[in-house]
Amino acid sequence: MSFNLAYPSEQLKPYIKQYWAIENVLKSGESYLQRIVPSGLPEMILYLDHKPKSEKRPIEAHCLLNGQHNDYYDLIISENLSIFSVLFQPQGVREFFNLPFNELTNQSVPLAFINQTLSRELESRLSEGISFTDRVNIAEDILSGLLTVHSKDYDFKRMSHSLELIKKAKGMVDIDFLSQQACLSRKQFERLFSEHIGISPKQYLRIIRFQSALHNNSQSNHWSMTQLALESGYYDQSHFINDFKALTGLTPKKFFADCDSVSDFFG
Template identity: 35%
Template sequence: METFNIIYPSPVLAPYIRYYWLLKVDTISEISETSIPVGCINLIFHRGSRMFSETSKELQPQSFIGGLSTEFTELTSTGNVDMIVVVFQPFGARAFFALPMSEFFNSCISVNDIGDISLKELANQIQDNTDSLSSIALIEKHFIKQLHSFDDHNYKRIVTAIEAVNNQPLININSLSDMTCLSNKQFTRIFTEYVGAKPKEFTRIIRFQRALYILQTNPQISLTQLAFECGYYDQPHLIKEFKTFSGCTPTEFMANCPPYSDYFSTL
Protein backbone atom coordinates (compact mmCIF):
# COMPACT_ATOMS: atom_id res chain seq x y z
CA MET A 1 0.00 0.00 0.00
CA GLU A 2 1.31 3.46 -0.94
CA THR A 3 0.10 6.87 0.23
CA PHE A 4 1.42 10.21 -0.98
CA ASN A 5 0.31 13.62 0.28
CA ILE A 6 1.34 17.23 -0.21
CA ILE A 7 0.84 19.76 2.59
CA TYR A 8 1.37 23.46 2.04
CA PRO A 9 3.17 25.65 4.60
CA SER A 10 1.67 28.36 6.76
CA PRO A 11 1.59 31.84 5.16
CA VAL A 12 4.60 33.07 7.12
CA LEU A 13 6.76 30.25 5.71
CA ALA A 14 5.29 30.14 2.18
CA PRO A 15 7.87 32.61 0.77
CA TYR A 16 10.61 30.15 1.77
CA ILE A 17 9.00 26.68 1.67
CA ARG A 18 7.06 25.40 -1.34
CA TYR A 19 5.43 22.43 0.34
CA TYR A 20 5.95 19.29 2.39
CA TRP A 21 5.42 15.89 0.85
CA LEU A 22 4.80 12.70 2.74
CA LEU A 23 5.31 9.19 1.37
CA LYS A 24 4.46 5.91 3.03
CA VAL A 25 4.95 2.54 1.36
CA ASP A 26 4.08 -0.61 3.29
CA THR A 27 5.40 -3.48 1.23
CA ILE A 28 7.95 -6.24 1.44
CA SER A 29 8.71 -5.82 -2.25
CA GLU A 30 11.60 -3.60 -3.28
CA ILE A 31 10.57 -0.37 -4.97
CA SER A 32 12.83 1.74 -7.16
CA GLU A 33 12.66 5.23 -8.55
CA THR A 34 14.80 7.73 -10.41
CA SER A 35 15.30 11.05 -8.66
CA ILE A 36 15.86 13.85 -11.18
CA PRO A 37 17.06 17.44 -10.63
CA VAL A 38 14.20 19.75 -9.64
CA GLY A 39 15.89 23.05 -8.79
CA CYS A 40 15.04 23.09 -5.07
CA ILE A 41 16.92 22.09 -1.94
CA ASN A 42 15.18 19.46 0.20
CA LEU A 43 15.28 18.47 3.85
CA ILE A 44 14.46 14.77 4.15
CA PHE A 45 13.40 12.88 7.25
CA HIS A 46 13.32 9.06 6.97
CA ARG A 47 11.02 7.78 9.71
CA GLY A 48 11.11 4.27 8.26
CA SER A 49 13.86 2.46 6.40
CA ARG A 50 16.37 4.54 4.50
CA MET A 51 16.62 4.56 0.72
CA PHE A 52 19.67 3.08 -0.97
CA SER A 53 21.37 5.06 -3.73
CA GLU A 54 22.36 2.75 -6.58
CA THR A 55 24.33 5.69 -7.98
CA SER A 56 26.62 6.29 -4.99
CA LYS A 57 26.24 2.73 -3.61
CA GLU A 58 25.32 3.86 -0.11
CA LEU A 59 22.34 4.35 2.16
CA GLN A 60 20.92 7.82 2.47
CA PRO A 61 21.35 9.36 5.94
CA GLN A 62 18.39 9.06 8.32
CA SER A 63 17.80 12.81 8.08
CA PHE A 64 19.66 15.00 5.62
CA ILE A 65 19.75 18.04 3.39
CA GLY A 66 19.68 17.21 -0.29
CA GLY A 67 21.42 20.00 -2.17
CA LEU A 68 20.71 21.26 -5.64
CA SER A 69 21.62 18.50 -8.05
CA THR A 70 22.69 18.33 -11.67
CA GLU A 71 22.61 14.53 -11.68
CA PHE A 72 19.91 11.87 -11.59
CA THR A 73 20.00 9.27 -8.83
CA GLU A 74 18.68 5.71 -8.90
CA LEU A 75 17.09 4.86 -5.54
CA THR A 76 15.77 1.59 -4.12
CA SER A 77 13.90 0.94 -0.89
CA THR A 78 15.38 -1.22 1.86
CA GLY A 79 12.14 -1.80 3.75
CA ASN A 80 8.97 0.08 4.58
CA VAL A 81 9.20 3.72 3.48
CA ASP A 82 7.98 6.58 5.68
CA MET A 83 9.34 9.96 4.56
CA ILE A 84 8.65 13.61 5.28
CA VAL A 85 10.31 15.96 2.83
CA VAL A 86 10.56 19.75 3.13
CA VAL A 87 10.83 21.27 -0.36
CA PHE A 88 12.24 24.78 -0.15
CA GLN A 89 11.69 27.57 -2.61
CA PRO A 90 14.77 27.82 -4.89
CA PHE A 91 15.98 30.75 -2.80
CA GLY A 92 14.32 29.74 0.49
CA ALA A 93 16.66 27.37 2.31
CA ARG A 94 19.21 30.14 2.91
CA ALA A 95 16.77 31.70 5.40
CA PHE A 96 17.22 28.78 7.79
CA PHE A 97 20.82 27.62 7.54
CA ALA A 98 24.04 29.43 8.39
CA LEU A 99 26.05 27.66 5.70
CA PRO A 100 26.14 28.85 2.07
CA MET A 101 23.79 26.63 0.07
CA SER A 102 26.66 25.78 -2.29
CA GLU A 103 28.01 23.54 0.50
CA PHE A 104 25.22 21.08 -0.34
CA PHE A 105 25.66 21.08 -4.12
CA ASN A 106 25.26 17.57 -5.60
CA SER A 107 25.39 16.16 -2.06
CA CYS A 108 23.28 14.61 0.67
CA ILE A 109 24.59 15.95 3.99
CA SER A 110 23.44 14.33 7.22
CA VAL A 111 21.77 16.60 9.76
CA ASN A 112 24.30 15.24 12.26
CA ASP A 113 27.17 16.72 10.21
CA ILE A 114 25.86 20.26 9.81
CA GLY A 115 26.58 21.49 13.31
CA ASP A 116 23.04 22.78 13.92
CA ILE A 117 21.99 21.49 17.34
CA SER A 118 18.37 22.63 17.04
CA LEU A 119 17.98 20.92 13.65
CA LYS A 120 19.45 17.72 15.09
CA GLU A 121 16.93 17.90 17.93
CA LEU A 122 14.13 18.40 15.41
CA ALA A 123 15.27 15.33 13.47
CA ASN A 124 15.18 13.27 16.67
CA GLN A 125 11.67 14.51 17.43
CA ILE A 126 10.46 13.63 13.94
CA GLN A 127 12.04 10.18 14.18
CA ASP A 128 10.08 9.45 17.36
CA ASN A 129 6.79 10.92 16.13
CA THR A 130 4.54 8.67 14.04
CA ASP A 131 1.86 11.32 13.47
CA SER A 132 2.53 13.22 10.25
CA LEU A 133 0.50 16.35 10.99
CA SER A 134 2.10 16.89 14.38
CA SER A 135 5.49 16.29 12.75
CA ILE A 136 4.74 19.06 10.23
CA ALA A 137 3.74 21.30 13.14
CA LEU A 138 7.13 20.64 14.79
CA ILE A 139 8.91 21.49 11.54
CA GLU A 140 6.95 24.72 11.14
CA LYS A 141 7.63 25.76 14.73
CA HIS A 142 11.35 25.19 14.18
CA PHE A 143 11.57 27.20 10.97
CA ILE A 144 9.42 30.09 12.17
CA LYS A 145 11.83 30.48 15.07
CA GLN A 146 14.79 30.40 12.66
CA LEU A 147 13.32 33.22 10.57
CA HIS A 148 13.89 35.77 13.33
CA SER A 149 17.65 35.74 12.73
CA PHE A 150 17.52 35.79 8.91
CA ASP A 151 19.33 38.72 7.26
CA ASP A 152 17.48 39.21 3.96
CA HIS A 153 19.75 41.92 2.54
CA ASN A 154 20.05 40.19 -0.85
CA TYR A 155 16.85 38.16 -0.68
CA LYS A 156 14.78 40.41 -2.98
CA ARG A 157 17.56 40.43 -5.57
CA ILE A 158 17.56 36.64 -5.75
CA VAL A 159 13.76 36.45 -5.84
CA THR A 160 13.80 38.86 -8.80
CA ALA A 161 16.40 36.76 -10.62
CA ILE A 162 14.52 33.49 -10.04
CA GLU A 163 11.26 34.98 -11.28
CA ALA A 164 13.04 36.11 -14.46
CA VAL A 165 14.47 32.62 -15.02
CA ASN A 166 11.00 31.12 -14.52
CA ASN A 167 9.35 33.48 -17.02
CA GLN A 168 12.03 33.98 -19.67
CA PRO A 169 13.52 30.78 -21.16
CA LEU A 170 16.22 32.69 -23.08
CA ILE A 171 17.41 34.97 -20.27
CA ASN A 172 21.19 35.18 -19.85
CA ILE A 173 23.42 35.78 -16.86
CA ASN A 174 24.30 39.34 -17.92
CA SER A 175 20.63 40.28 -17.92
CA LEU A 176 20.13 38.72 -14.49
CA SER A 177 23.05 40.61 -12.97
CA ASP A 178 21.85 43.86 -14.57
CA MET A 179 18.34 43.57 -13.16
CA THR A 180 19.73 42.91 -9.67
CA CYS A 181 22.10 45.90 -9.93
CA LEU A 182 25.16 43.74 -9.33
CA SER A 183 28.29 42.98 -11.29
CA ASN A 184 28.45 39.52 -12.85
CA LYS A 185 30.96 38.43 -10.23
CA GLN A 186 28.89 39.74 -7.31
CA PHE A 187 25.68 38.30 -8.72
CA THR A 188 27.21 34.85 -9.25
CA ARG A 189 28.62 34.78 -5.73
CA ILE A 190 25.37 35.84 -4.03
CA PHE A 191 23.17 33.68 -6.25
CA THR A 192 25.31 30.61 -5.55
CA GLU A 193 25.23 31.31 -1.81
CA TYR A 194 21.43 31.55 -1.75
CA VAL A 195 20.38 29.00 -4.38
CA GLY A 196 23.13 26.41 -4.06
CA ALA A 197 24.37 26.37 -7.65
CA LYS A 198 25.86 28.87 -10.06
CA PRO A 199 23.34 30.74 -12.24
CA LYS A 200 24.33 28.78 -15.35
CA GLU A 201 23.83 25.44 -13.59
CA PHE A 202 20.49 26.54 -12.16
CA THR A 203 19.16 27.77 -15.50
CA ARG A 204 20.09 24.39 -17.05
CA ILE A 205 17.98 22.60 -14.45
CA ILE A 206 15.04 24.96 -14.95
CA ARG A 207 15.29 24.58 -18.74
CA PHE A 208 15.01 20.81 -18.27
CA GLN A 209 12.05 21.23 -15.91
CA ARG A 210 10.40 23.54 -18.45
CA ALA A 211 10.80 20.84 -21.10
CA LEU A 212 9.14 18.33 -18.77
CA TYR A 213 6.26 20.72 -18.14
CA ILE A 214 5.67 21.35 -21.84
CA LEU A 215 5.73 17.60 -22.53
CA GLN A 216 3.31 17.19 -19.62
CA THR A 217 0.86 19.73 -21.03
CA ASN A 218 1.49 19.12 -24.76
CA PRO A 219 2.75 15.55 -25.27
CA GLN A 220 2.34 15.78 -29.06
CA ILE A 221 4.90 18.56 -29.45
CA SER A 222 7.86 17.80 -31.72
CA LEU A 223 11.33 17.69 -30.20
CA THR A 224 12.45 20.46 -32.53
CA GLN A 225 9.67 22.75 -31.30
CA LEU A 226 10.28 21.70 -27.70
CA ALA A 227 13.96 22.63 -28.02
CA PHE A 228 13.02 26.04 -29.45
CA GLU A 229 10.46 26.85 -26.73
CA CYS A 230 12.80 25.87 -23.90
CA GLY A 231 15.85 27.76 -25.14
CA TYR A 232 18.02 24.85 -26.28
CA TYR A 233 20.35 25.41 -29.22
CA ASP A 234 18.79 22.56 -31.19
CA GLN A 235 17.27 19.11 -30.85
CA PRO A 236 20.61 17.32 -30.18
CA HIS A 237 21.29 19.78 -27.34
CA LEU A 238 17.86 18.99 -25.84
CA ILE A 239 18.46 15.24 -26.05
CA LYS A 240 21.94 15.51 -24.52
CA GLU A 241 20.67 17.55 -21.55
CA PHE A 242 17.72 15.21 -21.05
CA LYS A 243 20.08 12.23 -20.84
CA THR A 244 22.30 14.09 -18.37
CA PHE A 245 19.43 14.94 -16.03
CA SER A 246 17.24 11.85 -16.37
CA GLY A 247 19.40 9.10 -17.84
CA CYS A 248 17.32 8.78 -20.99
CA THR A 249 16.17 10.66 -24.08
CA PRO A 250 12.83 12.52 -24.12
CA THR A 251 11.27 9.71 -26.16
CA GLU A 252 12.54 7.04 -23.75
CA PHE A 253 11.39 9.11 -20.78
CA MET A 254 7.84 9.42 -22.13
CA ALA A 255 7.74 5.69 -22.88
CA ASN A 256 8.58 4.88 -19.26
CA CYS A 257 6.35 7.32 -17.41
CA PRO A 258 4.13 10.37 -17.96
CA PRO A 259 6.32 13.51 -17.90
CA TYR A 260 5.75 15.72 -14.87
CA SER A 261 7.57 18.87 -13.76
CA ASP A 262 7.78 19.14 -9.98
CA TYR A 263 9.08 22.67 -10.47
CA PHE A 264 6.59 24.30 -12.82
CA SER A 265 3.52 22.26 -11.81
CA THR A 266 3.68 23.71 -8.31
CA LEU A 267 4.51 27.34 -9.07
Protein backbone atom coordinates (compact mmCIF):
# COMPACT_ATOMS: atom_id res chain seq x y z
CA MET A 1 0.00 0.00 0.00
CA SER A 2 1.27 3.51 -0.84
CA PHE A 3 0.14 6.66 0.95
CA ASN A 4 0.76 10.26 -0.14
CA LEU A 5 0.02 13.55 1.61
CA ALA A 6 0.28 17.17 0.44
CA TYR A 7 -0.77 20.56 1.76
CA PRO A 8 -2.65 23.27 -0.15
CA SER A 9 -1.33 26.50 -1.60
CA GLU A 10 -1.44 29.67 0.48
CA GLN A 11 -4.55 30.75 -1.41
CA LEU A 12 -6.47 27.61 -0.46
CA LYS A 13 -4.98 26.98 3.01
CA PRO A 14 -7.87 28.75 4.84
CA TYR A 15 -10.31 26.35 3.19
CA ILE A 16 -8.45 23.05 2.69
CA LYS A 17 -6.48 21.13 5.32
CA GLN A 18 -4.72 18.65 3.05
CA TYR A 19 -4.82 16.29 0.09
CA TRP A 20 -4.15 12.58 0.48
CA ALA A 21 -4.13 9.49 -1.67
CA ILE A 22 -3.94 5.73 -1.20
CA GLU A 23 -3.09 3.00 -3.67
CA ASN A 24 -3.91 -0.42 -2.25
CA VAL A 25 -3.59 -3.68 -4.18
CA LEU A 26 -5.27 -6.73 -2.66
CA LYS A 27 -4.57 -10.35 -3.35
CA SER A 28 -7.37 -12.39 -4.90
CA GLY A 29 -9.99 -13.22 -2.27
CA GLU A 30 -8.49 -10.83 0.29
CA SER A 31 -10.66 -8.23 2.08
CA TYR A 32 -10.62 -6.05 5.16
CA LEU A 33 -12.87 -3.71 7.12
CA GLN A 34 -12.03 -0.06 7.80
CA ARG A 35 -13.96 1.69 10.58
CA ILE A 36 -14.62 5.38 9.87
CA VAL A 37 -15.11 7.60 12.93
CA PRO A 38 -16.05 11.29 13.23
CA SER A 39 -13.12 13.60 12.50
CA GLY A 40 -14.77 17.02 12.46
CA LEU A 41 -13.54 17.50 8.87
CA PRO A 42 -15.66 17.30 5.70
CA GLU A 43 -14.14 15.60 2.69
CA MET A 44 -14.42 15.25 -1.06
CA ILE A 45 -13.28 11.81 -2.16
CA LEU A 46 -12.72 10.25 -5.56
CA TYR A 47 -12.49 6.49 -6.06
CA LEU A 48 -10.34 6.06 -9.16
CA ASP A 49 -10.66 2.26 -9.23
CA HIS A 50 -13.16 0.07 -7.39
CA LYS A 51 -15.48 1.47 -4.73
CA PRO A 52 -15.68 -0.02 -1.23
CA LYS A 53 -19.00 -1.21 0.17
CA SER A 54 -20.85 -0.02 3.26
CA GLU A 55 -24.12 -1.23 4.71
CA LYS A 56 -24.62 1.86 6.86
CA ARG A 57 -23.60 4.49 4.28
CA PRO A 58 -23.91 3.21 0.70
CA ILE A 59 -21.20 4.37 -1.73
CA GLU A 60 -23.36 5.41 -4.69
CA ALA A 61 -20.79 7.10 -6.94
CA HIS A 62 -17.07 7.39 -7.60
CA CYS A 63 -16.93 11.07 -6.59
CA LEU A 64 -18.50 11.90 -3.22
CA LEU A 65 -18.85 14.81 -0.85
CA ASN A 66 -18.81 13.54 2.74
CA GLY A 67 -20.61 15.74 5.24
CA GLN A 68 -19.96 15.92 8.95
CA HIS A 69 -20.89 12.72 10.74
CA ASN A 70 -21.51 12.11 14.42
CA ASP A 71 -21.37 8.34 14.45
CA TYR A 72 -19.26 5.56 12.93
CA TYR A 73 -19.59 3.35 9.88
CA ASP A 74 -17.57 0.57 8.25
CA LEU A 75 -16.11 0.31 4.76
CA ILE A 76 -15.70 -3.20 3.38
CA ILE A 77 -12.73 -3.28 1.00
CA SER A 78 -12.48 -6.38 -1.14
CA GLU A 79 -10.98 -5.07 -4.39
CA ASN A 80 -8.08 -2.84 -5.41
CA LEU A 81 -8.46 0.66 -4.07
CA SER A 82 -7.21 3.94 -5.52
CA ILE A 83 -8.36 7.05 -3.65
CA PHE A 84 -7.73 10.76 -4.03
CA SER A 85 -9.14 12.95 -1.27
CA VAL A 86 -9.55 16.64 -0.51
CA LEU A 87 -9.87 17.11 3.25
CA PHE A 88 -11.45 20.49 3.94
CA GLN A 89 -11.12 22.79 6.91
CA PRO A 90 -14.36 22.56 8.95
CA GLN A 91 -15.52 26.01 7.84
CA GLY A 92 -13.96 25.82 4.37
CA VAL A 93 -16.14 23.46 2.38
CA ARG A 94 -19.13 25.80 2.23
CA GLU A 95 -17.01 28.36 0.38
CA PHE A 96 -16.90 25.98 -2.60
CA PHE A 97 -20.48 24.69 -2.43
CA ASN A 98 -23.20 27.24 -1.90
CA LEU A 99 -25.60 25.21 0.25
CA PRO A 100 -26.43 24.79 3.96
CA PHE A 101 -23.94 22.14 4.98
CA ASN A 102 -26.24 20.62 7.62
CA GLU A 103 -28.15 19.12 4.67
CA LEU A 104 -25.21 16.70 4.24
CA THR A 105 -24.94 15.55 7.87
CA ASN A 106 -24.20 11.80 8.12
CA GLN A 107 -24.28 11.46 4.34
CA SER A 108 -21.90 10.64 1.52
CA VAL A 109 -23.53 12.48 -1.37
CA PRO A 110 -22.57 11.96 -5.04
CA LEU A 111 -20.94 15.22 -6.09
CA ALA A 112 -22.98 15.11 -9.30
CA PHE A 113 -26.12 15.72 -7.20
CA ILE A 114 -24.64 19.04 -6.08
CA ASN A 115 -22.61 20.14 -9.10
CA GLN A 116 -22.69 17.81 -12.08
CA THR A 117 -20.25 19.87 -14.17
CA LEU A 118 -17.67 19.90 -11.37
CA SER A 119 -18.08 16.17 -10.77
CA ARG A 120 -17.45 15.37 -14.44
CA GLU A 121 -14.41 17.67 -14.62
CA LEU A 122 -12.85 16.25 -11.44
CA GLU A 123 -13.39 12.64 -12.46
CA SER A 124 -12.08 13.21 -15.97
CA ARG A 125 -9.01 15.32 -15.15
CA LEU A 126 -7.96 13.51 -11.96
CA SER A 127 -8.24 10.13 -13.71
CA GLU A 128 -5.80 11.43 -16.32
CA GLY A 129 -3.27 12.56 -13.69
CA ILE A 130 -0.17 10.38 -13.85
CA SER A 131 1.14 11.07 -10.34
CA PHE A 132 -0.13 12.26 -6.97
CA THR A 133 1.54 15.64 -7.58
CA ASP A 134 -0.30 15.94 -10.91
CA ARG A 135 -3.60 15.29 -9.19
CA VAL A 136 -2.92 17.82 -6.43
CA ASN A 137 -2.14 20.47 -9.07
CA ILE A 138 -5.31 19.60 -10.98
CA ALA A 139 -7.44 19.80 -7.80
CA GLU A 140 -5.84 23.15 -6.89
CA ASP A 141 -6.61 24.54 -10.34
CA ILE A 142 -10.25 23.43 -10.29
CA LEU A 143 -10.96 24.46 -6.69
CA SER A 144 -9.24 27.84 -7.05
CA GLY A 145 -11.61 28.66 -9.89
CA LEU A 146 -14.61 27.48 -7.90
CA LEU A 147 -13.59 29.58 -4.89
CA THR A 148 -13.77 32.81 -6.88
CA VAL A 149 -17.35 31.95 -7.85
CA HIS A 150 -18.76 31.11 -4.43
CA SER A 151 -16.54 32.82 -1.85
CA LYS A 152 -18.73 35.81 -0.99
CA ASP A 153 -19.84 34.74 2.47
CA TYR A 154 -19.07 37.41 5.08
CA ASP A 155 -19.63 34.87 7.90
CA PHE A 156 -16.54 32.87 6.91
CA LYS A 157 -14.17 34.87 9.15
CA ARG A 158 -16.61 34.63 12.03
CA MET A 159 -16.73 30.85 11.77
CA SER A 160 -12.96 30.65 11.29
CA HIS A 161 -12.44 32.51 14.56
CA SER A 162 -14.89 30.21 16.37
CA LEU A 163 -13.12 27.11 15.03
CA GLU A 164 -9.74 28.47 16.12
CA LEU A 165 -11.08 28.94 19.67
CA ILE A 166 -12.47 25.39 19.65
CA LYS A 167 -9.20 23.95 18.40
CA LYS A 168 -7.08 25.82 20.97
CA ALA A 169 -9.40 24.67 23.77
CA LYS A 170 -9.46 21.10 22.34
CA GLY A 171 -13.25 21.16 22.55
CA MET A 172 -13.34 22.32 26.16
CA VAL A 173 -15.08 25.65 25.61
CA ASP A 174 -18.52 26.99 26.48
CA ILE A 175 -21.04 27.63 23.69
CA ASP A 176 -22.17 30.89 25.31
CA PHE A 177 -18.55 32.10 25.20
CA LEU A 178 -18.29 31.19 21.52
CA SER A 179 -21.52 33.03 20.68
CA GLN A 180 -20.32 36.11 22.58
CA GLN A 181 -17.03 36.07 20.69
CA ALA A 182 -19.00 35.88 17.43
CA CYS A 183 -21.18 38.83 18.53
CA LEU A 184 -24.31 36.71 18.18
CA SER A 185 -27.02 35.40 20.46
CA ARG A 186 -26.66 31.73 21.32
CA LYS A 187 -29.61 30.85 19.08
CA GLN A 188 -28.16 32.82 16.13
CA PHE A 189 -24.73 31.27 16.66
CA GLU A 190 -26.10 27.71 16.80
CA ARG A 191 -28.06 28.24 13.57
CA LEU A 192 -25.10 29.78 11.74
CA PHE A 193 -22.67 27.13 13.03
CA SER A 194 -24.95 24.31 11.91
CA GLU A 195 -25.32 25.79 8.41
CA HIS A 196 -21.59 26.33 7.94
CA ILE A 197 -20.04 23.41 9.83
CA GLY A 198 -22.77 20.81 9.36
CA ILE A 199 -23.73 19.89 12.93
CA SER A 200 -24.61 21.70 16.14
CA PRO A 201 -21.87 23.27 18.30
CA LYS A 202 -22.63 20.78 21.09
CA GLN A 203 -22.15 17.79 18.79
CA TYR A 204 -19.03 19.32 17.29
CA LEU A 205 -17.39 19.96 20.67
CA ARG A 206 -18.02 16.32 21.55
CA ILE A 207 -16.21 15.22 18.37
CA ILE A 208 -13.25 17.53 19.01
CA ARG A 209 -12.83 16.22 22.58
CA PHE A 210 -12.82 12.72 21.10
CA GLN A 211 -10.25 13.76 18.50
CA SER A 212 -8.17 15.31 21.29
CA ALA A 213 -8.20 11.96 23.10
CA LEU A 214 -6.94 10.22 19.93
CA HIS A 215 -4.18 12.79 19.59
CA ASN A 216 -3.20 12.59 23.27
CA ASN A 217 -3.05 8.80 23.11
CA SER A 218 -0.82 8.87 20.02
CA GLN A 219 1.53 11.31 21.77
CA SER A 220 1.54 9.65 25.22
CA ASN A 221 0.37 6.06 24.88
CA HIS A 222 1.77 5.17 28.32
CA TRP A 223 -1.16 6.95 30.01
CA SER A 224 -3.87 4.94 31.72
CA MET A 225 -7.41 5.28 30.35
CA THR A 226 -8.36 7.32 33.43
CA GLN A 227 -5.50 9.76 32.91
CA LEU A 228 -6.21 9.99 29.19
CA ALA A 229 -9.87 10.78 29.93
CA LEU A 230 -8.98 13.59 32.34
CA GLU A 231 -6.29 15.05 30.07
CA SER A 232 -8.78 15.10 27.19
CA GLY A 233 -11.43 17.06 29.07
CA TYR A 234 -13.79 14.32 30.23
CA TYR A 235 -15.29 14.68 33.69
CA ASP A 236 -14.84 11.00 34.49
CA GLN A 237 -14.01 7.66 32.88
CA SER A 238 -17.69 6.76 32.48
CA HIS A 239 -18.30 9.85 30.32
CA PHE A 240 -15.14 9.00 28.33
CA ILE A 241 -16.26 5.42 27.68
CA ASN A 242 -19.82 6.43 26.73
CA ASP A 243 -18.58 8.97 24.17
CA PHE A 244 -16.18 6.45 22.64
CA LYS A 245 -18.93 3.84 22.33
CA ALA A 246 -21.24 6.37 20.66
CA LEU A 247 -18.60 7.65 18.23
CA THR A 248 -16.71 4.42 17.45
CA GLY A 249 -18.95 1.52 18.54
CA LEU A 250 -16.09 0.32 20.79
CA THR A 251 -14.68 0.95 24.24
CA PRO A 252 -11.54 3.13 24.29
CA LYS A 253 -9.35 0.15 25.14
CA LYS A 254 -10.77 -1.93 22.30
CA PHE A 255 -10.59 0.95 19.83
CA PHE A 256 -6.95 1.74 20.59
CA ALA A 257 -6.07 -1.95 20.30
CA ASP A 258 -7.89 -2.64 17.02
CA CYS A 259 -8.08 0.63 15.05
CA ASP A 260 -5.93 3.42 13.71
CA SER A 261 -6.04 5.95 16.55
CA VAL A 262 -4.33 8.91 14.87
CA SER A 263 -6.32 12.16 15.01
CA ASP A 264 -7.23 13.57 11.61
CA PHE A 265 -8.27 16.87 13.18
CA PHE A 266 -5.11 17.50 15.24
CA GLY A 267 -2.74 15.60 12.97
